[in-house]
Each structure stands twice: as structure tokens, then as C-alpha cells.
Amino acid sequence: MSKVNTTQASVIKFNRSIIYNIFFLCITLSLLSLAIYNTTQSLYNMPKEGIGASRVEELRLQGLKNELDKIPNIKNINYIGDRPGLHVKDIPDLCMEEYFLSQFILAPTILELGNNNLPWAMTNLRNPKFDQEDMKHWKVIKNFNQGIILLKNQSQ
């Protein structure tokens, strides 16, 4: 009698294990399908070609960087960029991002904002309507086009 009960219990346990294993199999396969679907989606969502902001800025500032490398003992320079809020149509207001990017490209030269006591300055102006007031202390040394100009302090 007890042997029959043991066998019955084993069969019930076995059936449960089959159900659980099949259930887990379904979950695993669903997870796999989901994983593949997501990877495909993210592959399509990720940009395939183009040129990123840091690369664009690297190319724009290459000439200035080469020029700064020639000047001995240059550590800090004044940075004159577009002012927030002065943006015009079709030009996004990216003045702070451009400043940070310029700092990244020109490192280890440190770019200071609004320090007119420094001997050198640079401009990074995409906006044609820049504030002329910012430029009055400075003499143009070299224009690299696209709004990039190397300047020297007139008072020094």
C-alpha cells in the first residue's frame, strides 16, 4: 500500500516538474525573442552614419589648435562665444555646448569666459549677430573662418 502511495507521489511530482519545465521553456523562448526584437530595434535606432558634434568641433578648431601650439607658455585664454538668447532662426542655441566642446578640443589650454585681462582670446561664433561689445579689447591676429578667430589683447 505504501509502495503504491510512494509511486503516486512520484508521478505527481514528475508531472509538476514537466509542467514547470515546459513553462520555463516558454519563458526562455519568449525572453530570447524579446531580446532579439530589442537588439534589432536598437540597431535600427542607433545612428548609422554622419558626423557627431565633437568631431565637427574638432575639424572647425583644428587650425586654431595648431596656431595655439606654436605660441609658447600659453595656458589660459579668453573665450568669446555666442551669447545665450541671441539665437537666430535655423541656428540652435548651443552656445554652452560649443564652449564645453571647444574646451575639450583645445585642452590643456584653459578657456576662461569673460576674462579681458588675459593676453590671448579666441572666438567661436556661429551667430552673425554677435555682441560687438565683447570684441573691443581685442585685436584680430588670425581668422580661421566659420567664426573662429585668434585675438590678442590690445592693452598688452
Next chain:
Amino acid sequence: MITSLSIISTWFLGFVFIYTLWPTNRSLKHDWLLIFSLGIGAGLGLTSCIFFFTSLIFTNPRWITLILDLSILIICIYFILRRRRQTTAFNYIILNIENITYLLLLSTFLQMCIVCGISIVRYYNINPWGDWDGWAIWNLHAKFILTGGRSWASLLHQPALEWSHPDYPLLIPLSVARICTLTGELSSMGAQLVAASFTLGTLGLIISTISIYKNKLIALVAGLILVSTPSFIRLTASQCADIPLGYFILATIILLFISNNEKFNFNLQLLLSLFTGFAAWTKNEGLLFTAIMCLCWLALKFLDKEKIKTKPFILGLILSLAPLIVFKVFFSAQNDLTSSHFLNRISSLWNTERNKIIINYFGIISLKFGEWSTVPFLLMALGLIGTKWEIIKKHCILPLSITLLMLCGYYIVYLLTPLDLVYHLSTSLNRLLLQLWPSIILIWSLAINYPVKTTLLDFKVAYKSIHLAVFGLSILAINTILGFILIYSLK
């Protein structure tokens, strides 16, 4: 080419270092992938600590760095040759239905890795220096270390650079700068390879640990979940430090798990504390992790004095935290979260409005987490049905406690933040959760009760064969579809 060689040699150094300290009673046949995956963290962690001091002392630290790295390698090889290790013969894979299923699943996994690799390489071509955090913090610091001479630390702490978080730990920037110093040129490839190595390392850690302690099939499913998490791949491409920190958190949890399941081993506990320190050397959140690990270590020591010893843990922490302490004490600027009056902000802990906002954001971001098109959490939760308490108690309680304590820590940091709370939550919570995601996948994989052992021997063989055959055929179908996707995406 030289950049690749430089990262491979760093990985090799880490591998040899881990192998030297790896318990001799453990089989290399089972543990090789785990040792290999721990190698990248150990290699980059050790070399960044050395490079930190050499770059502060020497104007051109290239040769001295190389000599010191080689010295460590020679010492490790000497110890490897001296010690006797268990040798195990290599077993050929027998082509039974279980192994065929495994190979098919492995093929799916590798194809997914290729697809993700293509995405990352494409992204690197567009943004060679990564996204905002990549270039504005980590790679900017690397550039200063590389080009600023011996005074790079003081340059980095000028007021004009406050926005770049000069107080952030330096494992990533130093690793990038070291690779560029060794190769002799400033190239974005170094930064890209460092980021990709940590992603590969994280995948290796997950798969190897679950293969050893659970099941090879579940290990690959876990790997697939991680590799198909879109934000995991996006942040690798962005060159943020969240993936490396996630790697170090996972590695430390795994080492704690192994040392808790073994007899006391000095080397294993030394490695555990070294990796804890490296987490703090990677990102400020790692400091919170280090504090939690110290708490866990104290609790474990209280529970089992035989297994947990003070010496190796303290020694490892001192070694790995030494550069961080020097950096924070002598060079670092104040952190933006601790700069304003801390005591005044204690009252924020009881602020109902702030608590509500944070809970709300935790809910929203958790549901959107990972940038999945369809979130897998329900399926993962269903997989936990039938999990036994003994399994959780044996395998999961420790990693789960650490992960939950980290979440509590993040919660308190948000309560006390001096920054605009909504801005802070919306810009960082997703990344913070991603740091814990590999550890959560590990816990999930260790918790599930699969395969359930069958008791009737007569039915067992036939049942197992049918079960695996269905599984294998399904994966074969998935493989075929994936193959088409791969071919299409390569075009």
C-alpha cells in the same frame, strides 16, 4: 594596432595577476572565463593606480610605467611557476542533444554580440569621443592627464573647469591617458577600447559565474538579456563610466559570493577588497558601494569569524584606495553634492514632497528602464515561480542585500541633493539603475529553479530528450531569423 596591443597587454597583466591569486583548489578548466573577465578590471585598476603616481612624478612617464607594469608581470609569473596547481585534462565536447542545444544558444548569443558590436563601431565612427559625459568629463580629464605634464592635477582644478567635475575619480581617464602615453599619440581608439573592454568583461563575468554555479543554458540566457538591453549598448558607445562601475560592482559581488561559498582564502579576500576599492576609483557612486561592502564585511565577520579575516580586506582596501585618498585629499575640488551645507539638508530626509517625487521617479524610470521596446521584467518575474527559499538563502541573499542597500543609498542621496531634484533624477537615475542591472541579472539567474529534477528514472531520459529537442529546434529557428537580420544589418 599599437593601441589594441596596449589594451590586450593590460588585460593579460590583469589575467596573470588574478591567476596568481586564484585559489589553488579551484579548477582552471571551470574558472578560466571568470579569471579572464576579472582580468580586465584588475589590469586597468592596477595600471591606473601606478600611472596616477608616475604621471605626477615624471614629465614623461612612458618608460617608467612600462618598467613597473613589466615588474608586476614578472613577479606574478614567478609566483605562478612556484605554486603547484591542480591540473585537469581538457574534455572534448560530446555531441549529445544537451550540448547541441547549448551550441545553438551560444551561436544566437554570438550573433547578438556581433549585431551589438556593429552598432557600437558605427556609433564610434560618428562620435569618436563618445557622448556628453564621455567627452565632457572622462575624456577631457584624460586629455589633461596626457598633455598637462606633471601639473595636470592643478590644471584640472582651475575654476574655469568646475563644470567638468574635477573631483570625479580617475580610473577611466588614467587608463585612457596611459594607453595614449604608451602608444605615443592622442587617439580616441584608446577610450573606445577601454569602454568596450568593460562591456565584454561584464558579459564574461555573468556567463562564467552562472555557468559555474548554475547551468550553462541559463548563463547564456542571462548574457542575452544583458547584451540586448539597449541602454547597456548605448552607454558603452557613449563611453560613460557607468558600465565600468557596474562591472566592478558585479565583480565584487561575485568574489564575495565565491569567498562565502569557500573556506577562508587570503588571496580571494584580498581580491575582493581590491575590486571594492577599484569601484570607488571609478566613480563617486563607488564610494557608496565601498561603504556598503565594508558594512557587509563587518556583518559577515560578526556571523562567521573563521571565514572572514581582517588582514586581507584592509590590505586590499589600502592598496586600491591609496591613489583615491591622495587625489581627494591633495588635489580634488569639492563635490557638487557635498559642497553646500550638508547639515542644513538633513531635514530633507523627512520632506514628504521630496520622498513622493523620488518614489514616483523610481517607479516611472524602472518601468522605462533599459530603453527596451518591450520590457522583459514580467517574463523574468514569471521565471521565478517555483523558486525555493533554500536556493535564495544559499545563493542570493548576500548579492540581493548589497543591491538593495545600494538602491537605498541612491534614494538617500537624492533626498539630500542640493541640485534641482527633478533635473537630478531625470538625468541620472536611469544610469544609476544600469550600474546595478548586471548584478540584478546575476541574482535572477541564480534564483531561478531550472531544470527541475525529475524523480522517475524511466521517464527521465525520454522526457529530457523531448524537452531539449523542442528547445533546440526553437533556438535553431531563432538562429536562422537572427542570421538574416545580421546579414541585412551588415549591408
